[in-house]
Amino acid sequence: MFRTLPLNISQGLAALTPELLVLGLAFLIIAADLLMPPRRKKRLLDLAAFGLLVCFIFTLPGIFQPAGYIFNNMLVVDPFSGFFKLIILASAVFMLLMSRDYKPLENNKTGEYTALVVLVTLGMMLMAGASDLLMLFLSIEFVSLIFFVLVGFLRHDVKSSEGAVKYFLLGAFSSAVFVYGASFLVGAAGASNFASIQRHLNEYGVSPLFIVGLLIMLVGFGFKIALVPFHMWAPDAYEGAPTPVTAFLSVASKAAGVAVLVRTFISLLPENANVNLILAILAALTMTVGNLVALTQNNVKRLLAYSGIAHVGYIMTGFIAYGVFGIQSVLIYTLAYLFTNMGAFAFAIAIYNKTGSDDIRDYAGLSLVNPLLSFVFFIFLISLAGIPPTAGFLGKLLVLGAALDSGYAWLAVIGVLNSVVALYFYARIAYYMYFAEPRLREELKPSGALKLIMAVSLFFVLFICLFPEKIINITGQVAGILRAFNGL
Amino acid sequence: MILTIITFLPLLGALIILCLPKEKEGLIRWFSAAVTFATMVLGFWVFFSFERGSAELQFVEKCSWIPAFNIKYFLGLDGLSVAMLVLTPLLSFLATVYSFNIKLRVKEYFFFFLLLETGMLGVFVALDFFLFYIFWEITLVPMYFLIGIWGGARKEYAAIKFFLYTLLGSVIMLLGILALYLYSSPHTFDIIELSKAQPFTRTFQYIVYAALFIGFAIKVPVWPFHTWLPDAHVEAPTAVSVILAGVLLKMGTYGMLRISYTILPEATKYFAIPLLILALINIVYGAFVAMAQKDLKKMIAYSSVNHMGYCLLGMAALTPIGLNGAIFQMVTHGVVTGALFFLVGVIYDRAHTREIEGFGGLMTKLPGYSGIMLVACLASLGLPGLAGFASEFMCFLGAFTSTVAPGVYKIITGLAVAGIVITAAYFLIMIQKVFLGPLNEKWKELPDINARELVAIVPLTVLMVLLGVLPYIAAGLSTASVTALLTALGVK
Structure with a gap:
C-alpha cells in the first residue's frame, strides 16, 4: 500500500497533477479576465467551475493511490489527502455555481473574485497534503490571506468589512500562536517534517515540551475550524461575507482544517499522551x-x-x-x-x-x-x-x-x-x-x-x-x- | 415480498401525490383513499394467512444492505407484531376517509399522511435496528407537520413539543442501540440474532435497558414522560389524533416487547416491579387527570395514559396471559380510542367547541351519533361484551397471577383495579353531561353524523363488539410468540 522510498521530483510533480491543474486554471482565469469584455465576465465563473470539475475528475484516482512523501517529505500524497481534496474541489465547484447567481456579486470584479477562489482552492488542497510544519504554516497562511479578502469582498457593505477585519485580526493572532507552538516541536524534535519528527519520537519518546507545543498548535487549528473557544470570528465573518464565500468557508475551509488537524495529531501525537x-x-x-x-x-x-x-x-x-x-x-x-x-x-x-x-x-x-x-x-x-x-x-x-x-x-x-x-x-x-x-x-x-x-x-x-x-x-x-x- | 409491498405502498402513493396537480383535490383524496385501502386489504391478507400456532418469524425478507456494518434489510412478522400490522393500515384507511373534510393544503396533507403510514408500518415489521430506527424517526417528521399545519389553536407549540420530546427519547434509544451493536460480537444490528445470542452482562443490560426505556416510555407515554401527549392530542386534527393514539403510542410498548424483553431478559426481570409501579401510576393518575378535564378531547387523551397503563401492567406481569393481554390491549385501545377521537372530531366539527359542560341532551338531537359514542365509551370503560373488557381483564389477571413477586403484584394489581372505577366514573359523568339531561338550546340545529363519518367509525364499532365477543380473533395471534418469549425469559 505504501511507497517506502521518497519519490523523486518528476514523480512528485506527477502526483501533484491536480494541484498543478488548479494553479494553471488560476493563471488562465487571470489572463482571461484581462481579455474578456466586461459584460461577459460571468463566463469566468463557469470556466473556473468547469476547470475545477476537470481537476476533480483527475483527483478521483487519488483516493485509491498508495501513500508516499514527495518533495523531500514536504507533502504527502495518500488517500486521506485525496479524499479531502475531493471535498474541497466539490465545494469549490458548488461555490462558483452559487456565485453566478448571487446578486451582490454581479459586475463586482468577477475576474479577481474567481481567480482568488481558484487560488484558495489550491491552498486548501496543499493544506490537505502538508506533511511538514513549514509547509503546513505556509499553506494555512496562504488560505487565510485569500479568505480575508474574500470575506471582505463586498467593499461597500459595512458588515462584510467588519467580518473581514475580525477574521483578519483573530487570524493573524492565531497564526502567531500556531508558529509559536510549532517552534516547540521543532525545538524538541530537531526537525520540521513529520517523517523526521516521527523518527525522533520513536527513538526518544515524547517530551512534555513537545506535547505543550502540539497543544499550542491546536489553538491555530481550532481557529481554522472554529473550535470553541476560538470560534468568535466565525459568526461575524459568515454573516458579512458574500453567501457563496460563507458556504465555502463553512465547508471547504473547515474540511481543510479538519484534514490538517487529523493528520497532525495522528502523525505526531502518540496515543498514550493522554x-x-x-x-x-x-x-x-x-x-x-x-x-x-x-x-x-x-x-x-x-x-x-x-x-x-x-x-x-x-x-x-x-x-x-x-x-x-x-x-x-x-x-x-x-x-x-x-x-x-x-x-x-x-x-x-x-x-x-x-x-x-x-x-x-x-x-x-x-x-x-x-x-x-x-x-x-x-x-x-x-x-x-x-x-x-x-x-x-x-x-x-x-x-x-x-x-x-x-x-x-x-x-x-x-x-x-x-x-x-x-x-x-x-x-x-x-x-x-x-x-x-x-x-x-x-x-x-x-x-x-x-x-x-x-x-x-x-x-x-x-x-x-x-x-x-x-x-x-x-x-x-x-x-x-x-x-x-x-x-x- | 408482501411486507415490503405493504410498507412501501403508502410511500409510493405519497410520491405519486407529489406529482398530481394541487388543484385536483378530489383526485388526491380519492387516490389516497385507494392507496390506504389497498394497503389495508393487504394487511388483512397477511392477517388471514398468518399461521397462528407458530412462534417462528413469518413472511421473512432478509438480504444484505450495508455489509460493512453488518446491516441487513430484514423484515418479518411474529405474534408480537402481526396485530399491529393489521390495525395500522385499518386505522390509516379510516383516518384517510375521515380526512376528506380537510380543505387546507390537501396535497401536502395526504403526502405527509401516507409518509407517516410507511413509517409506522416499517416500525412494526423491521427486525434490524438500523432499519427500525429509520422508520421510527420517519414517523416524527410527518407528524410534526400534520400537527403544526392542520392542528388547533396552539398547534405550533404542540408540534414542536412533540417533535423535541420524542426526538429526545429516540436519540437516547439510539445510544442504547449503538451500545448493543458495539458490544455484540460479531457486531450486528439484527434484533433476532441479538436476542438469540444473549452475550450481555447484567450491568450492561441494566444500562441499555434504561436507555431504551426512555425512548419507549416517552412514546407510550409512561408517567412522568407523558406531558407531550395532551398537547399533541388536543391540537392535532382528528384523523391525526386517531393515528397518534391508535398506532404511535403502541410503538413504545411494541418496542419494549420486541427489543428490551427479547434482548435484555435479565434487565427485564430486574425492572419488572418498577415497570409495574409505573403502570399503576399511569392507570390511577391518568384516570384522575382525565376526570378533571373540561375539554372532551383532552379527557380522551388522558384516558390514553390510563389505558396504556393497563398495557404496561400486563407487560410487567411476565405471565402468558398478561403479555397476551398487553398485546391485545394495544389492539383494543387502538380501536376504541381511535373511535373516540373520531367521535370527538365529529362533534367538534359541528359545534366548534369541546367543552363538556357546554353540551347537554344531545341524545335527543343526535341519536345515531350518541348511540355510537355510548358504545365506544362503554367499550373504553371495560363493559363486558365489548373489546375493552377482554383485554383489560387479561392484563389484570396476568398481573394478579404473576410469579415474579406474587405479594407485590397482588397488592399493586388490587390498587390498579381502582383505575377501572375511576375510568367508569369519568366516562359516565361525561355521558351524563353531554348526552343526557335537557337539550341545550344552542345545539338544536346540529345535524346528525353523516355518511363519511359513519364509514370511518362504524367499522371500529363493529370491531369493538366483535373483539368483545370473540377475543380470540386478535388475542390468539400472539400466544405462540409470547410463550416462546417467556421461555426465553425464563419465567413461567
Missing part, C-alpha cells in the same frame, strides 16, 4: 456552545455559522476515538456536511435573491408558494439535525458509535442531547416556512445553477444514508492507510 481528554472537553464545549447560541439566531447565515461550530464538535467527537473507525466517522461526517450545507446555502441564496434578506422570519409562507423547494430545504435541515434517512444521520451515528466504542460514553450522551437542542432551531426555520403567517407572496424562481446544486446535494444526502456501502468501504480504506502510514 491529551484526548482535553480534546473531548473541547468537543463537548464546541457542540454545546454552538447549539445553544444558535437557538436565538434569526439570520440564517449566523445560524448556520453557529450550527457549523456545533458540527465541528461532532467531528471532534469522532476524532478523539483516534482509531480507524474514528477517522472513518470523521470522513463520512465531513462528506455529509459538505452536501447538506451546500444545499442549505444554495437555498439561502435563492431566497436572498428574491427578498434581499437573510432573516429566517422572512421565510414565512414559503411552503405555500414553493412547496417542493421548502420540503427539499427541510430535508437539508433534518440532515443537519441528524435525523434519518439523511446523510447527517449516518454521520452522527458513526461519530457517536466511535465515541462509545472508545469509551467516551459521556461525550456521546452530550452529543445526543445536543442534537435535540439543534433540532429546535432547525425546526424554527421549518416553523417559519410552514406554520407562520405568510409574508412571501410570490414564487421563488431559483436559477438553473442553484437548482442543480440543490438536486445534486439532495441526491447525495439521501444516497449516503440509504446506500452507504461503497462510501463506508472507501473511507475505511482511507482511514486505515492514514493510520498505517502516518500513525506513530
